[in-house]
Amino acid sequence: MPPNSNRLYQAVLRDKTAPISLRLRRTFGDWLVTKGLPAPEQGRPSQEFEADGVRARMDRKVDCGRYVLEETGGRGPLRTQVTYAESVAGMTGWVVVRVEGDGESHDGHAPDFVQAYLRTARITDGAVHLTDTADAVDEDGVHRLVHLLAERDRRVPVIVVSADPQDPQGVRARAEHLAGAVAGAGVVVRLADLRAQDRFNGTMGSELGVFGAGIRTYVAPFDPAAECYPYRHRPMGGPMLRRQGGQALELVAGGAIGETARRPLPDDLQRAYQVVSRILAGKAQPGDIAAAVAPRPAPAGSAREELRRRMMAMTVRPGPVAATAVPVEEPAVAAGAAGAAAGPEDAAAATEPEDAGTGRPASEVAELAQAVAAVVVKELRGELDAALDLTVSSAGNGTDNREILRQMRTLGARVDGLRDLIAVRPGRDRPPAGPEGGNGRTAGEIDRLRAEHEILQQEYAEAVAGARKLQERVHWLEARLAEAGQPAFGLSADRPAFEPTSLMDALNMARETLAHVEIGDTDTEAAKLDLAYPTLARVWASKTWDALRALDAFARARSSGEFAGGFFDWCRSAARLTIPAGMVAMSESRTVNTNGKYSMRRTFAVPLEVHPSGKVLMEAHIKIRKGGCPAPRIHFHDDSGGSTGKIWIGHVGDHLPNPHTN
Incomplete structure (x- = not known):
C-alpha cells in the first residue's frame, strides 16, 4: 500500500466454534471467485492468485493463517487482510479483518465475505x-x-x-x-x-x-x-x-x-496477533500463541512490574452504575433495610475515610481516577501509540523532530482538556426542568429542536468540507494553467497543502510556519473544543488556520511598511490572504471593558517589550463562529507596528464570559 494509506475498516471477531479455518476459507474463497480469481484448493498451506489487477495470497500454518487481497484499478489501491487463529488455552478463536486504502476513493464498507462468515456461527466482539x-x-x-x-x-x-x-x-x-x-x-x-x-x-x-x-x-x-x-x-x-x-x-x-x-486491538488479541505474524514468517511456533496470552507472574521485588500492575488496575472501567433510567430485572435492596441489617462492624466500615490530598471520600477519588484513566485510555491510546512509534522510527532515519514535538504537544493539551471536561458534572449547564416535567410537551419540543440543531451542524460541517475541497481543486487547476503559461486570476502558487483536522493541528502548524504570529498558552482551551465537538472541529480548525494565516500575512506587510492600516482594514482590502471582515471585531463592549471580572479573562501574557507589565487586554478578536453555543474566538494583540512586528495570540477557544453568557 502507498505510504498515505488509511485504515478504512477493522473488525475483531471472536469465534468459539471450531474449526475457524474451514468456514473462513470457504467464505473468503467464494468472495475471491466474485473477483474473477479461482477457488482456493483445500489442504495447501500457501496459495497465490492473480488476474486483472487483483492479487490474493492465502497462508496457513497449523491453527493460524492470513489471507491478503490486493486490488488496483480506477478507484486506487485497496488491501484487505484477514488474520485468524483457532482457540488455545485461555483464549477463544478469533479473526481480525482490516481494509486499507487511500481514504478518498473508497468507501469503508465491510468486505462481502464478512456477512457470509457471520452467518456460519455465533460470532461476537x-x-x-x-x-x-x-x-x-x-x-x-x-x-x-x-x-x-x-x-x-x-x-x-x-x-x-x-x-x-x-x-x-x-x-x-x-x-x-x-x-x-x-x-x-x-x-x-x-x-x-x-x-x-x-x-x-x-x-x-x-x-x-x-x-x-x-x-x-x-x-x-x-x-x-x-x-x-x-x-x-x-x-x-x-x-x-x-x-x-x-x-x-x-x-x-x-x-x-x-x-x-481506529481502535487498538484488545491486549490479549494484540499479543496473539503478533505471534501469528511471527509464525507465518517462520520465526515462532504455533504453541507460542498460548504462551503469549497466558498470564505472566510478576517477578518478586520488581518495582517496575508493580508500577505497571497498579497503572493497569486504574484503567479497568468500573462496573455499570445502576440508574433509574435503566430497568433492572431484580429488585435492589432498599438502603434503609440494608442499613438496619448491618452490624456494628459493617456500620464502622460504612464510614469512609477521606483522601488526604482532596478531602473527598476515598471511593469517590478512586472512581474519579478510574474514570480519568478510562477516558485517557479510550481517547488517546491510538495517538499515544502513534507518537511512540514515531519516536522509535525516527531514532535511525533522521525524521524531523518537529513532528514528534507536535504529537507530544497535542497529547498534552488533550489530556488537560479531558481533565477539564471530566470535571464538569452531568447536568451542570442544563436548564432546570419546567413545570410540565421531562416528558411534557415543552421539554419534548426542546429535545426535538436540539436534535435538529445537531443535524444542521452536521450538514453545515459537510457543506463546508465540500466547499473547501472544491476550493482546493480550483487552486490546483489554476496552478496547472500557470504552468501552461496562462495564469488565472487569484492564482495562489504558494498556497500550502496543509488542511488541519483539529484546532490543535492548526495551532501546532502555525507555531512552526507562521513567523509573524506568536501563540500563547491556549492549547487546553482549543483541545476542549476538539474533544467536546468532534463534528465541528474540522470546520473550526480550517477557519482558524485561515485566520492565523491572514494575521501572519497582515503582520508581515505592516511590519515591512507595505501596509499602514489595521487588521480590519486589511481584511476589507484586496489583499490575497484575508478573511471576511465580518468575522473581525477590534474592540469589546463598554460593559466588558469596565467590568474587571470580564476584562481579566481577556488579559493575556505578552513579552515585556510589548508591554512593561508583561500582559495586555486583548479586545480584538476573530469570530470563528458568529453565534450559537459554543462560539469559538481568537483573541489577539496587534504589535505588528511595534517593537516585535508580530501578532500575539492569547486565546483560541470557546467564547469568553460576558454579561450575556454569564
Missing part, C-alpha cells in the same frame, strides 16, 4: 453478538436493547433506527443496508413500532433518544446514567435521511466503521 442483519426490537424487547447498549465490554457501536409509520418498508430497507455495510464493525437494531420507540426514549432520557424516523449511533462505552455529552452518540434526523437518501446512510455507516477502525 467479545460481548455483543455480531450479525449481518438488523434485529427488530418490539416494546417487550426494549429492556434487552438498553442492557446491550450499556454492556461494559461492548466494543462496536450500535446503530438504532427509529420507527416511521408512514414508510415502514423504507425503515426496514435502511436498517438492512446499514447492517450489511457495518457487518462485523457494528450492530444495527430497528425499533419495530412507535410503542417500542416511546418506551426506548422514555428509558434512555430526553437527550439520548431517537425519533422522527431518524437514526442514532451509540458508541462504546456507554452509561446512560453518567453521560455528559449526549451528542457523542451521533443522531441523524429523518428529514436529512429522506432528502439525501443513500448519501446520508453512507455517513451513518462511515461514522460507525470509523469508531472501530
Whole structure:
C-alpha cells in the first residue's frame, strides 16, 4: 500500500466454534471467485492468485493463517487482510479483518465475505453478538436493547433506527443496508413500532433518544446514567435521511466503521496477533500463541512490574452504575433495610475515610481516577501509540523532530482538556426542568429542536468540507494553467497543502510556519473544543488556520511598511490572504471593558517589550463562529507596528464570559 494509506475498516471477531479455518476459507474463497480469481484448493498451506489487477495470497500454518487481497484499478489501491487463529488455552478463536486504502476513493464498507462468515456461527466482539442483519426490537424487547447498549465490554457501536409509520418498508430497507455495510464493525437494531420507540426514549432520557424516523449511533462505552455529552452518540434526523437518501446512510455507516477502525486491538488479541505474524514468517511456533496470552507472574521485588500492575488496575472501567433510567430485572435492596441489617462492624466500615490530598471520600477519588484513566485510555491510546512509534522510527532515519514535538504537544493539551471536561458534572449547564416535567410537551419540543440543531451542524460541517475541497481543486487547476503559461486570476502558487483536522493541528502548524504570529498558552482551551465537538472541529480548525494565516500575512506587510492600516482594514482590502471582515471585531463592549471580572479573562501574557507589565487586554478578536453555543474566538494583540512586528495570540477557544453568557 502507498505510504498515505488509511485504515478504512477493522473488525475483531471472536469465534468459539471450531474449526475457524474451514468456514473462513470457504467464505473468503467464494468472495475471491466474485473477483474473477479461482477457488482456493483445500489442504495447501500457501496459495497465490492473480488476474486483472487483483492479487490474493492465502497462508496457513497449523491453527493460524492470513489471507491478503490486493486490488488496483480506477478507484486506487485497496488491501484487505484477514488474520485468524483457532482457540488455545485461555483464549477463544478469533479473526481480525482490516481494509486499507487511500481514504478518498473508497468507501469503508465491510468486505462481502464478512456477512457470509457471520452467518456460519455465533460470532461476537467479545460481548455483543455480531450479525449481518438488523434485529427488530418490539416494546417487550426494549429492556434487552438498553442492557446491550450499556454492556461494559461492548466494543462496536450500535446503530438504532427509529420507527416511521408512514414508510415502514423504507425503515426496514435502511436498517438492512446499514447492517450489511457495518457487518462485523457494528450492530444495527430497528425499533419495530412507535410503542417500542416511546418506551426506548422514555428509558434512555430526553437527550439520548431517537425519533422522527431518524437514526442514532451509540458508541462504546456507554452509561446512560453518567453521560455528559449526549451528542457523542451521533443522531441523524429523518428529514436529512429522506432528502439525501443513500448519501446520508453512507455517513451513518462511515461514522460507525470509523469508531472501530481506529481502535487498538484488545491486549490479549494484540499479543496473539503478533505471534501469528511471527509464525507465518517462520520465526515462532504455533504453541507460542498460548504462551503469549497466558498470564505472566510478576517477578518478586520488581518495582517496575508493580508500577505497571497498579497503572493497569486504574484503567479497568468500573462496573455499570445502576440508574433509574435503566430497568433492572431484580429488585435492589432498599438502603434503609440494608442499613438496619448491618452490624456494628459493617456500620464502622460504612464510614469512609477521606483522601488526604482532596478531602473527598476515598471511593469517590478512586472512581474519579478510574474514570480519568478510562477516558485517557479510550481517547488517546491510538495517538499515544502513534507518537511512540514515531519516536522509535525516527531514532535511525533522521525524521524531523518537529513532528514528534507536535504529537507530544497535542497529547498534552488533550489530556488537560479531558481533565477539564471530566470535571464538569452531568447536568451542570442544563436548564432546570419546567413545570410540565421531562416528558411534557415543552421539554419534548426542546429535545426535538436540539436534535435538529445537531443535524444542521452536521450538514453545515459537510457543506463546508465540500466547499473547501472544491476550493482546493480550483487552486490546483489554476496552478496547472500557470504552468501552461496562462495564469488565472487569484492564482495562489504558494498556497500550502496543509488542511488541519483539529484546532490543535492548526495551532501546532502555525507555531512552526507562521513567523509573524506568536501563540500563547491556549492549547487546553482549543483541545476542549476538539474533544467536546468532534463534528465541528474540522470546520473550526480550517477557519482558524485561515485566520492565523491572514494575521501572519497582515503582520508581515505592516511590519515591512507595505501596509499602514489595521487588521480590519486589511481584511476589507484586496489583499490575497484575508478573511471576511465580518468575522473581525477590534474592540469589546463598554460593559466588558469596565467590568474587571470580564476584562481579566481577556488579559493575556505578552513579552515585556510589548508591554512593561508583561500582559495586555486583548479586545480584538476573530469570530470563528458568529453565534450559537459554543462560539469559538481568537483573541489577539496587534504589535505588528511595534517593537516585535508580530501578532500575539492569547486565546483560541470557546467564547469568553460576558454579561450575556454569564
